[in-house]
Amino acid sequence: MSTSLTRTETLSLLSLSAACIGIIANTFQGDGEPLIASLAFSGLAFSLSFGMIRWLGDVFMKAGLKGKDMSKLRSVEIPECMGAVCAIVYLLVLIIFIPFPFYKDIVAATSGGGNRDRVFEPELVELVETGRLLHKFPHNKLASYLSAILSLQSIVLLGVGDDLFDIRWRHKVLIPAFASIPMLIVYFVDFGVTSIVIPTPLRPYFGSLFDLGSLYYLYMAALAIFAPNSINILAGINGIEVSQSLCIAFLILLNDLLYLLPFSSPPHPATDSHLFSLYLLLPFIGVSLALLYHNTYPARVFVGDTYCYFAGMVFAVDGILGHFSKTLWLLLMPQVFNFVYSAPQLFHLVPCPRHRLPRFNARTGLLEPSVAEFKKPLARPIQMGMKLLHSLYLLRIKEDEKGNVIESTNFTIINLWLVWFGPMREDKLCISLTVFQACCGLVGLFIRHRLALWVFTQDNK
């Protein structure tokens, strides 16, 4: 892969960046509209990560961060772990963006354009000398924004550690748990709301609110552990990690817009939460598009575990601090299915080979379901379960003459897709799975916004 940008690419990226910088400068003139600024920052994030992915390719290869693509005829080595570059660009943008959502408050605190509150001077000396000059300010929002960045940065730091050192699977699972600590602790310190609204039919038994207490923190931790890991196990073919993440991001975006678009006055009470969600999401979409361009079939870079963790954590943080974690579960249905479906192999009920990615057939150029072979006959109940799955078209098994299962396709949604629709080329596989993800998500959003009124007194929307 060339490590420099073509002339067209350079020109496009430069003009995009210039336009974005212009827009950002303009928001200072007007009301400092943070959503516009966020969009512009996302454009910058796209340009910067696009360039850096290209420029850093060689540097990564030299540092040993490289891998072989096993599903190609000629397997060349390409840079690995490029998701870390995107993640760092994303974090940088998020940090520089900090003042924007608070622009109005800053202007208010500086009493209209640059001059701080006029305080009697000797008093001001006193205040400055003791460091006590504070303004009224939505510090709670700032704290939750900072905790979001902190959690995301933690997962990137730990994710890079995972990409560098081969951490064992059972330790890896807990990386997101560590990374979610900042967010959970600030949630504890800051909101402490652990009550959930009880669905109408159950109110006679539980009351209208039920305080989950510390269980609520377990629930949030579970989401923060699940989302990154679920994206990490739905992986293995060019582009799938980024395209599923982008698909989920766009679905969350759609959900946010459903709250924000009907510009009603007074605005919807959850407006702030969903704006917050967009501020986290838009730059993510920016860096992911740049990564997708390089990771799509035929991949010129790999994304690395860092990206999967990072993407999942963006969703978890967004869902928890944006207060739509239940909706998020609906958007993660394919990931939930893949995790449940994978469970027999993950928990070693069924032998699990080192890699479960589809098998590349060099003759046809197509991907086929990969299989696990069983030298020793499996336990009776497990064999029966597998035969049941086979008859439900949820697995493809081979039996020997005695009726023992000697081979089955690996338990991932990617292999199942190939069982259902037959061998296909890598890019078609990735696209069709992403379309499937999008359809599931749209159904989920429909359920969320149309059917939720059946069980709750009011829709948040």
Place this chain on the structure above:
Amino acid sequence: MSTSLTRTETLSLLSLSAACIGIIANTFQGDGEPLIASLAFSGLAFSLSFGMIRWLGDVFMKAGLKGKDMSKLRSVEIPECMGAVCAIVYLLVLIIFIPFPFYKDIVAATSGGGNRDRVFEPELVELVETGRLLHKFPHNKLASYLSAILSLQSIVLLGVGDDLFDIRWRHKVLIPAFASIPMLIVYFVDFGVTSIVIPTPLRPYFGSLFDLGSLYYLYMAALAIFAPNSINILAGINGIEVSQSLCIAFLILLNDLLYLLPFSSPPHPATDSHLFSLYLLLPFIGVSLALLYHNTYPARVFVGDTYCYFAGMVFAVDGILGHFSKTLWLLLMPQVFNFVYSAPQLFHLVPCPRHRLPRFNARTGLLEPSVAEFKKPLARPIQMGMKLLHSLYLLRIKEDEKGNVIESTNFTIINLWLVWFGPMREDKLCISLTVFQACCGLVGLFIRHRLALWVFTQDNK
């Protein structure tokens, strides 16, 4: 190096950890005294980093993070970049510590022991559904604590990048600049105090306060860039990076105690700032002691650039958010001298060899000043400057018969020390430099607390 703990070490670390956990649990019973909890957390940080440095040695070597000690008779490879382990333990402890400084406020907000404010229930449902249940809370302090963690985590992330990829010197310098962005932005959003108190003799001309405006941010950024880089260039012999950092940390600790110890009532107005400083400092001392044990002569691990950046950033963040940045400069005098003294080589006025660490004399086992040799005669003014330094005992040069300077010792305080006191063993060199640092710092603190009243109307103390 053995990668497991001896039985004695295991027992000591386990009992220390148990005692610390006991103390932490106890603070929940009483007033939740955060300073005691911070001390206990620092003990835990020590144990954890001590263990992890030992356990991860092999893993780091396998991942290629290793280096050769050039100042030993038998040069074996030892793990490099172990400072990153300490830094991550430190960050984890700092994150888990978040609720402790706010314990009283949390108890107050939950109206005395676990129950949240009693709100009329339907109203509460409304509040929960819109996510608006907030308490009075010192969110501004929380935000500045979070921004400190964020800046420290940023520097660790970028420092690891530097240790992995050989980043060029002129790019490296800017790493702390990026990492200080979160702190500076939150400072901007949160305090915005950019006025400085003018010394009494100058008040007739400038008034009692002078608003530095954006210059103040440049000043803070300069400190945040200087502190990490200055520690990174005072390096090269076993233990020096950690021992100078520990020395500075203990001096800051002493300065903080000068504000906190005379338990006057009402407490000193800067009490909170200096408590904040201690919360950042104590765990740093914990992890650094564990690292020093392994890095001291003869070193069994190297610390890596990550540690130097990380240590310097701890001081910068501590000084800026604890509002004692002027005092910090006084404590960094040896680093300032080393930087100024190094400048001719850093800016290539005088040729700079790849490594400037002292030369190991295998015959005597002692370190001698390393030298730069000049094949081409240097410019006249530079030669004159070097001769002047030589006559002031600030350099040792060699001249040829024509009076041209053909060789000089390298421009670092470590080499200068060897010029002054003659060749010495690596450990003696490290210890004597650390003692020098301590003496300079004590003089600095004396100036700060005894002589400052000559130029300011009041001492902050």
